[in-house]
Amino acid sequence: xxxxxxxxxxxxxxxxxxxxxxxxxxxxxxxxxxxxxxxxxxxxxxxxxxxxxxxxxxxxxxxxxxxxxxxxxxxxxxxxxxxxxxxxxxxxxxxxxxxxxxxxxxxxxxxxxxxxxxxxxxxxxxxxxxxxxxxxxxxxxxxxxxxxxxxxxxxxxxxxxxxxxxxxxxxxxxxxxxxxxxxxxxxxxxxxxxxxxxxxxxxxxxxxxxxxxxxxxxxxxxxxxxxxxxxxxxxxxxxxxxxxxxxxxxxxxxxxxxxxxxxx
Amino acid sequence: xxxxxxxxxxxxxxxxxxxxxxxxxxxxxxxxxxxxxxxxxxxxxxxxxxxxxxxxxxxxxxxxxxxxxxxxxxxxxxxxxxxxxxxxxxxxxxxxxxxxxxxxxxxxxxxxxxxxxxxxxxxxxxxxxxxxxxxxxxxxxxxxxxxxxxxxxxxxxxxxxxxxxxxxxxxxxxxxxxxxxxxxxxxxxxxxxxxxxxxxxxx
Numbered sequence: 001x002x003x004x005x006x007x008x009x010x011x012x013x014x015x016x017x018x019x020x021x022x023x024x025x026x027x028x029x030x031x032x033x034x035x036x037x038x039x040x041x042x043x044x045x046x047x048x049x050x051x052x053x054x055x056x057x058x059x060x061x062x063x064x065x066x067x068x069x070x071x072x073x074x075x076x077x078x079x080x081x082x083x084x085x086x087x088x089x090x091x092x093x094x095x096x097x098x099x100x101x102x103x104x105x106x107x108x109x110x111x112x113x114x115x116x117x118x119x120x121x122x123x124x125x126x127x128x129x130x131x132x133x134x135x136x137x138x139x140x141x142x143x144x145x146x147x148x149x150x151x152x153x154x155x156x157x158x159x160x161x162x163x164x165x166x167x168x169x170x171x172x173x174x175x176x177x178x179x180x181x182x183x184x185x186x187x188x189x190x191x192x193x194x195x196x197x198x199x200x201x202x203x204x205x206x207x208x209x210x211x212x213x214x215x216x217x218x219x220x221x222x223x224x225x226x227x228x229x230x231x232x233x234x235x236x237x238x239x240x241x242x243x244x245x246x247x248x249x250x251x252x253x254x255x256x257x258x259x260x261x262x263x264x
Numbered sequence: 265x266x267x268x269x270x271x272x273x274x275x276x277x278x279x280x281x282x283x284x285x286x287x288x289x290x291x292x293x294x295x296x297x298x299x300x301x302x303x304x305x306x307x308x309x310x311x312x313x314x315x316x317x318x319x320x321x322x323x324x325x326x327x328x329x330x331x332x333x334x335x336x337x338x339x340x341x342x343x344x345x346x347x348x349x350x351x352x353x354x355x356x357x358x359x360x361x362x363x364x365x366x367x368x369x370x371x372x373x374x375x376x377x378x379x380x381x382x383x384x385x386x387x388x389x390x391x392x393x394x395x396x397x398x399x400x401x402x403x404x405x406x407x408x409x410x411x412x413x414x415x416x417x418x419x420x421x422x423x424x425x426x427x428x429x430x431x432x433x434x435x436x437x438x439x440x441x442x443x444x445x446x447x448x449x450x451x452x453x454x455x456x457x458x459x460x461x462x463x464x465x466x467x
Contacts, residue, residue: 127334135334155273159323162277163284163331170281200304200447205454208311211282212459215275222270 009131015244016058016129021138023245024126030252031122035115037259044114046258051121060128065121072120076113083109132164137239147230154230162218170211177206276312276320280327283308287332306353310448313357314364314373315459321357325350348396352388356441359383370453377448381441385434392433393426 089104140157287305313321329346363376
């Protein structure tokens with residue numbers, strides 16, 4: 001039930017790990033947009049190449065990346081089949097009964113699958129090589145200018161780090177409550193939809209109660225340590241922009257130019 | 265930052281964490297298209313909206329979808345699903361608490377949630393027709409005609425985008441709203457008595 005990969009960060013010292021989170025965020029933002037420029041074999045080849053180089057440089061064992069893909073693979077297959085079956089372009093390749101597969105559909109389906117895979121691999125790479133705390137720090141700094149128009153960026157980033165920090169804790173807690181309720185005879189895994197919905201209530205109530213209790217304690221602990229908002233706050237870790245960060249930005253710009261030039 | 269607002273901030277964060285957990289176990293219903301997922305991740309946001317005010321609820325929706333995108337990625341790479349989930353969830357909370365806040369008891373909550381269910385179903389039907397469905401089609405690379413053809417094989421009444429939206433999206437949102445109401449109301453009545461000490465006195 002809980003095969004979600006949470007806290008998927010894989011510690012390491014590779015060049016991807018050591019990149020500034022701000023640069024990684026910007027690059028991913030650019031990547032997700034420019035992937036849509038690709039529309040032929042060469043441009044999709046470049047996208048694939050970029051993703052593979054990223055994986056290799058990160059030195060993250062492949063099984064971690066596969067774990068990230070597992071949830072999405074069915075959707076990719078679904079999209080692929082949808083495209084293959086319902087696009088009627090190019091030569092007719094196979095025709096069995098009501099199934100007609102056209103060349104255009106096959107290529108189109110392949111391209112879209114590659115696009116989805118590339119986007120997911122690259123975004124997974126971010127969470128595999130960057131701690132959630134670094135990501136939220138990066139987001140807070142990147143969105144910093146919005147503080148000028150009175151948007152509570154600092155509070156938002158704070159909430160995000162607290163959430164991220166407590167997801168594993170609350171997951172553990174959920175499992176504990178589930179076990180406790182199962183020991184009392186409650187059944188979560190089987191039964192009709194209606195029964196399963198009913199079983200959720202005795203699971204959620206203790207979870208909410210403990211979450212509110214935890215919130216109270218945590219707020220108290222933060223105040224005891226002198227937390228008073230963004231004003232004049234100092235940081236334990238200060239992000240540093242180095243040569244390799246500039247290099248990545250240049251590579252992203254080159255990739256963009258390449259995709260624009262080579263697309264048909 | 266005074267004490268209640270810090271407490272509120274932390275509570276919002278923890279409720280969002282629960283919402284992310286719940287959203288991660290979302291399951292699609294067999295009779296609806298794959299992107300219409302039944303998930304109960306609106307419950308923490310709704311509870312937050314009831315106990316801490318609608319703004320807190322909307323914030324939980326935003327955090328939930330942001331974190332979900334950050335941790336699990338999106339179907340399309342571009343967070344179309346997250347965005348529509350945020351819109352639907354926020355509207356649901358705003359509509360639901362708008363009724364609730366006048367009397368602040370279980371029956372006003374039930375009326376509020378029923379109103380919210382209908383309201384959100386209607387709004388989301390239009391949003392799907394004009395915005396969400398076309399953007400899914402764009403990012404997943406199929407045309408709306410293909411999706412209609414596929415849906416037709418499941419429900420033969422569907423023969424255009426409008427009928428697809430009316431026969432798939434509208435009943436889905438109605439069902440989801442009903443389930444949400446059925447779950448949230450008992451949780452609310454159990455929580456309310458226990459959390460009297462937590463919930464700051466009404467301003």
